[in-house]
Amino acid sequence: MSTIEKVQEKFLEEEAVGVNNEIVLHNDDVNTFDHVIDTLVRVCKHDDLQAEQCALLVHYKGKCTVKTGPIDELKPQWLGLIDAGLSAEII
Numbered sequence: 001m002s003t004i005e006k007v008q009e010k011f012l013e014e015e016a017v018g019v020n021n022e023i024v025l026h027n028d029d030v031n032t033f034d035h036v037i038d039t040l041v042r043v044c045k046h047d048d049l050q051a052e053q054c055a056l057l058v059h060y061k062g063k064c065t066v067k068t069g070p071i072d073e074l075k076p077q078w079l080g081l082i083d084a085g086l087s088a089e090i091i
Helices: 001-017 033-044 048-061 073-084
Strands: 019-024 063-069 087-090
Touching: 001 048, 001 073, 001 087, 019 048, 033 048, 033 063, 033 073, 048 063, 073 087
Parallel strands: none
Antiparallel strands: 019 063, 019 087
């Protein structure tokens, strides 16, 4: 087995073990940019610029991944987004 094959095999193993979930925020016609930005800062610990960029992506693309990680870490943040009236899912 060549070095390249060994590296690729190791990468695939690590990728399978470290699979993360995502919180995907969806666009809606209800929430303001300011509310979305403030909520992302408060709930997901985004800085102002990151939250603004996510809000713009959601607005123009319809959705945006706002956080990745293990499900047990994402669930409280997802609930915080839902409680704030945002449309989000964990995938």
